[in-house]
Amino acid sequence: MASLISHGVAAVGISALFLRPGVARRVWIAGTLCAMAPDVDVVGFAFGVRYGDFLGHRGFSHSLVFAALLASVVAFLLTRSDSVGIDAQLLWSYLLLATASHGFLDAMTDGGLGVAFFSPFDLTRYFLPWTPIRVSPIGISGFFSARGLQVLATEFVWIWIPTAVLAVSAWFLRRTAATTNREP
Numbered sequence: 001m002a003s004l005i006s007h008g009v010a011a012v013g014i015s016a017l018f019l020r021p022g023v024a025r026r027v028w029i030a031g032t033l034c035a036m037a038p039d040v041d042v043v044g045f046a047f048g049v050r051y052g053d054f055l056g057h058r059g060f061s062h063s064l065v066f067a068a069l070l071a072s073v074v075a076f077l078l079t080r081s082d083s084v085g086i087d088a089q090l091l092w093s094y095l096l097l098a099t100a101s102h103g104f105l106d107a108m109t110d111g112g113l114g115v116a117f118f119s120p121f122d123l124t125r126y127f128l129p130w131t132p133i134r135v136s137p138i139g140i141s142g143f144f145s146a147r148g149l150q151v152l153a154t155e156f157v158w159i160w161i162p163t164a165v166l167a168v169s170a171w172f173l174r175r176t177a178a179t180t181n182r183e184p
């Protein structure tokens with residue numbers, strides 16, 4: 001995994017692309033949780049599931065099919081009772097992107113097994129051709145170490161900074177559009 005915090009940060013960057021007035025706050029919270037959700041698979045280690053298994057770490061829960069399923073379920077739950085201020089299709093796309101971003105970031109790390117993007121159809125584990133992010137140790141104890149700091153440093157460069165750039169650009173474009181619309 002990239003660290004959970006960084007998966008959440010990436011979700012903030014994706015949120016910036018979908019940000020518009022009137023969207024309920026729980027939509028953004030749900031998107032952030034969706035971006036972190038795939039790593040629930042580490043629970044499997046405690047039950048003897050091996051890393052490379054279908055349900056192993058970076059297995060099915062990191063696939064595009066899982067992202068689509070989770071986005072559907074969460075979108076359904078969010079819109080079940082009342083309006084959340086965002087079009088259903090847009091909401092689904094947002095949740096899909098937030099969840100799928102997790103696998104792509106993991107596939108940019110330099111360790112562990114790759115990501116089963118096409119599970120359950122193809123269980124092959126993939127990395128992206130470019131893996132600049134140091135892989136995060138699994139578990140808290142490993143995280144607070146020199147290694148953990150190195151991980152955070154690469155995540156800062158490759159996840160946090162691009163997220164900030166994305167968020168500021170989206171904000172700036174929207175502001176420019178709003179100003180242009182206001183002109184006669």
Ligand SMILES: [Zn+2]
Binds near residue numbers: 039058062106
């Ligand atoms: Zn992961």
